[in-house]
Amino acid sequence: MASEAQDIPQLQLEAVIGFNGQVFGGLKLHPDREHMIYPLGSTVILKRIKDGKQEFLHGHTNNVSCVAVSRSGYYVASGQVTFMGFKADIIMWDYAKRAIYARLQLHKAKVEALSFSPNEKYLVSLGGQDDGSIVVWNTETKQAICGSPASPHAAGHCLTIQYANTNDNMFISAGSCTLRVWELDVPNRKIRPTECRTGYLKRVVKCIEITEDDKFFFCGTTSGDIMKVFMKTGLLNGCGPVKKKYIQGVNTIKVLKSGDILVGSGDGSFTLCSGTNFKTLQQVQLEGGVTSIATTAEGQQFFVGTAAAHIYQCSYGDFKAELISTSHNCAVKDVAIPFGSSELFATCSQEDIRVWHINRSKELLRITVPNMTCNALDIMTDGNSIISAWNDGKIRVFAPESGRVLLIIHNAHSMGVTAIAGTRDCKRIISGGGEGKVSVWELLQGGYQLLELMKEHKATVTCIKIKSNDKECVTASSDGACIIWDLMRFVRIQMVLANTLFQCVCYHPEGHQIITSGTDRKIGYWDLYDGSAIRELEGSQAGAIYGMDITQDGGHFVTGGDDKLVKVWNYPEGEVTHVGLGHSGSITSVTICANNHTLVSTSADGAILRWRFPHPPSSS
Template sequence: MAESDVPEVEGVDNDAEQVSNLKLYACVGFDGNTIHGLRAHPNGVDIVYPTGNKVVIKNMQTERHDFLAGHTNSISALDISRSGNYVASGQINHIGFLASVILWDFHKRELLAKHECHKVRVEAIVFSAKDDFLLSLGGRDCGSVVVWDIKQKKLICSTEASRGTQGDAFVLYPMNCRDPCFMTGGDGTLMIWKIDAAARSITGTSVSLAKLKRIVLCMAANDRDEICFCGTSTGDVLKIRLNFHHDVEVLDPQKLPMMIGCFTKISKKKLPAGTVELYQMGIRSIILTAQGELVIGAGDGTVELVVENPKYLERLKKPSSIAYKLCTLPEFKVIRTAHVKTAVTSLVMKDDDTMYAGTQNCEVFLIEFKTFVVKLLITCHTSTIYDVAFPHHFPDVFATASIHNIRIWSTKTATELLRIMVPNFTCSKVIFTYDGKCILSAWNDGVIRAFTPLTGRLMYAIMDAHNKGVSALCVLKSGRMIISGGCEGQVRCWDIKPTTQTLICTLKEHKGPVSSIHINNANDEAVSASTDGSCIIWDIVRFVRRQVIFANTLFMTVAYHPSDVQILTSGSDKKICYWEVLDGSLVRELEGSSSSAVNTIHMSGNGVVFASGGNDQIIRVWNYQGGNTTHIGAGHCSVVTAVSFSPNGKYLVSTGGAGEIFIWMAPKTAQEPSSHELTSLGGGDSYSVVKGAEEHISKLPRHCRCKNKACVPLSRVGRCKK
């Protein structure tokens, strides 16, 4: 989906309501758990990678993002053709269901063909050398290889990838100069296959490994299909002679393919006799360069450029060299080394001088061949993001909360500025104090932690704030009091001083977890929402309940309108509701989503528009007074967990369940000052300020206590002309 297109979203009539498309400013998200999921386009500019159930095409020069949407679950395999015309992707599905494989047109960004011939999971997917065939390999529940004819868009054949007592196969590799040939590898299995399109069949030849038992994780062959190197989970490399004829038209090996040797690197350490140094946690990715050098990516984050020891090549010519076939020998000389901290799941060449490395920690690095200098290009969360927050009156940075950490991001460059680590715990809420000197966070271990925004140093921690975990958090403008909500249903108020943090009171009204808390602009009221179907408005001066709201839903979020007259709620009933603060009556009810729950809402600073997101993966911007959708944003690959306008109303940030972050250009209506902001702008005399506020309040969708539709309320306490 291109940025200029307006997507057709279920439940939204684009023509009738004149719904516009939110313009995407930047996107942060990369699924590093997909093996060989990072691919570089032959044009040297674009990279292709999965994010949840969508394929992302990113231009590394212009930072433009395009999305290919069509999968219903997480993408497990991805490849781009050597010509650059096609992209193919496969997904995971639930047990008992078929997993789909989709063929995309790269230039038109549209779906060309789709088939569902695999069960549960597509383990690997590749194009043949000349783009005639699309090859896909099923997972453990399937175990079959499927051959798809790209030009005729039809299935040719399928067969089991392993035979007899061999284990599961989960690696596919196409031959470089023989289009109908490819290889499969896995647990104790390594085979060469030939496609007969006329007979609609494929035949396989097993590679002789003698008594050696290995699990193959990756492959790389030279340009003439003479030698193939296979990285294994043991941490060594198998060198295979394929024994193809020198004529590329001959597709059958002249002799049985066999293993030449099993090698590892020459260690710089002094090792005991009879031992070798293996790559830790296995070899996950491998590249064979045009000069015959190998680039090895290991499970411990090591990336090394190695070359075969010339002395070994001399010994290979001797008859005694057969003794070297059945053991791992240190025959690779290390030229250069780099480290990317976590397992390397993808290695791909950008050009002759540089390459990309994708890691299990959802990071993408650029590595130069001459110096092996590592440059971080993309970093993102590795799991669900639970909250997003801007500092007050400072739109240049924002914070996100996830499992193990809090991250601070630059809004303009979409790059990570700071990472605050708290291992083994989940941050459910993050906010900034009004003076910007402290980051407050709520954690599932029941602790409220405060950090410095520049260094991430821990300032203080309120231990045992809630015995079942802290689920909601807010702070007064003065910074002297924090209000927190817990999974046990209690709302607690804390007195904050530089040296001590003291519990003021505990409010016990909710029967279920508190999902959201918000304080009004006057700092005398707070509203809390709970999954027990209740919202309670509290007097935080006297610490008593003012009003309670009940609904047949699980309230997910609640927010005050900037005028403090009404509150907005959303929940599992797919509704967005306007409630009167005075008496808790329902004023308006909107259809927030036609298919799923609305998880989050956020009001713009001027109160003219608000944004919502939910399980339908769609961002909606609403006109507050009109109650209609004005803009939508489609691009998320998972449920939308949080949305937030920047303080200046220029940006809208949304986060998802797959760890992705989208920065949108907010509508201009979110930046316009409204009448209730006149006091902060300092314009006009006191009479005009009061008059403007009264006119603004009178336009809000509400009613007076007298139930007279002609009555115009004059203030937030609901007094009418009568």
């Protein structure tokens, strides 16, 4: 993938919208107090708090599963998930150089957790469920010192690991009915565990936090309580809260200098409680289960990450949470930019549609339809409505400023609405469904009527594009056909066939040709007059192409798909002019803004990437 892009000029990445809130403890604050560090797909993002400027650490081949930062901030470490039977990489990054310092490989399938020793001599890593081992690494030699199974045979899986604050030779591991204090014996290359005695308490521990002096450590459990344990003896010192436990378990905890504890639970409550009796002092409710808490050295400012892919900022004084970053928490299905505009764009994901400001990457509006999936969307050219296709077979039309429902077309398609487009005159909507039918709807004052139902496709309609004069449209389908329809007489004008599942199609602005792509990785140029193939390009070396858009002057087009590369092509020559490296998941859609300044791409990992488009519009 990288070799394919190395000789071609790279697209300039301007901003990334995205945060993987499913990684427990994934949000970190660098000791320089200027940057947040967090994962998104296979990328580690460094985001400057002051102005939101982002930098990216690329090197993982699959999703990042854990992140750790050394005490001085000199090193950042990240582990990844991979496939059964394959080694999962740990990458140590040189923070100052923003470069790979070492790549460590021993764990199989997944790296569950990482932690640096206080003097940064060692890095301890914990393998996932299918690996079950702990390995201690020397950061200077980049070699493994020793390793051991993480849990005793009678216990369950180990879930977390944490180094002591004052001792380079001591760390703690915990998980399902296992809680161990480990001692590192470097001369003999061994780690020796001591079982903690919690008596009758049998818990699944998800997170560990050790006091600054290493006297006690706290364990957050799935049962919704916190255990306090003596570090030296491994004996239980207390467990609480006794009466009101944290709903959906304790996901993450942080001990402050004052001795109080910050607690993040699975129901989204973020709590400040006493470190002695676990009594709640302050509490605020956030959206999504709290999965990460990062604090400044003084413990006065907190940054909180949730499973809903939100990041909040909170202070010790007033304990009010301010939402500073939002993003989709699952695959983004489609993206649309209003006609003639370069300030806003809209995206759709599982159950919501969001409108964003292009330059500030800020969410302006969110429209949520619970328990439904939005498959596609379009913005009418007058900018007065967002039309959207949903898996419950309905077409929903929303006002773009308020998010108010303007119209719902019920039972539009029996197997869900899978593609949608609006005409330039804003009077009609063309929709496609999972059953292969194409419907033409006329919008009336406060209502609608079905003008025609066209049934020629045999499988899901994946993409619809309307010709600029509103008299024709082209529909792509996974049945291997693209059909050009007459929107005046509602009959087929032409059909192109290929041995592929078509995923995307575009009209050339002059209207004589279309370009297509799909699962065969080929980009096809087709003549609309007789449906003949004009040219075929190798669009990708790996996987299908799902997104395609063309500039208004027809000089360039852009594609994206399973190879995770955004490619800008010269239309007449059929050559790649620029490649964008940045996505960690399969690219699902791409679009170019009207003035050719900005390109927006979305992917299956929930990310939205904004690129500088390299070709200004031609003066002609």
